[in-house]
Amino acid sequence: MRLTKMGHACVRVEKSGSTIVIDPGSFSYVDAALGADALLITHEHFDHFDQGRVRRAADANPGLEIWTNRKVAEQLGTIGAAIHVVGHGDRVVVAGFDVTVHGEYHAVIHPDIPVVSNVGFLLDGELFHPGDAFTLPEAPVSNLLLPTDAPWLKLSEAIDFVRAVGPRHAYSLHDGLMNNSGLEVVDRLLGGQTGPATTFHRLASDEPVELDAAN
Secondary structure: OOOEOOOOOOOOEOOEEEEEEEEEOOOOOOOOOOOOOOEEOOOOOOOOOOHHHOOOOOOOOOOEEEEHHHHOOOOOOOOOOOOEEEEOOEEEEEOOOOEEEEEOOOOOOOOOOOOEEEEEEOOOOEEEEEEOOOOOEEEEEOEEEOOOOOOOOEEEEEEHHHHHHHOOOEEEOOOOOOHHHHHHHHHHHHHHHOOOOOOOOOOEEEEOEEOOOOO
């Protein structure tokens, strides 16, 4: 399985000639979703879901399939792609990947701000993208995409989350709002606090990483 960060919270995952893109939002590359066989979208916030990027991908690939929660599906309407609504506990096959769905809600930003739906996706039991939540996937995870900066996030919570999941590898994600100084601080803290069983990595954009469940 090959993983490539496409900016902020968006990743491209490739296996055996199939490609899934997760969360092509407004902070991801403009062409992040192009060439995908399927899109997985965790929730409706603009940094995870950009209709323009999704529509361009659907125009480029008439066979594109999209898997997401009901609210995003309603916003997509008749986009020209097959849209599938999924929720917590679902298990589906997407472009040759075995995908399980975990979680229901976005993390709380502030009590006065409505909480939206959010689903996390676990691919082949190896790679977990939680979206904007610290949902425990209820299954062993080898590779965790770890949100490291957001209006809803405290770094102490990110540390506790990665310790609770216990992956072999944790890859920084959701960090598009940070400057280089902030990234250095986060890297030092997370690199020393994730626990002895987990290796923390800064996931650089556009640099593929080969994932192995046995690592």
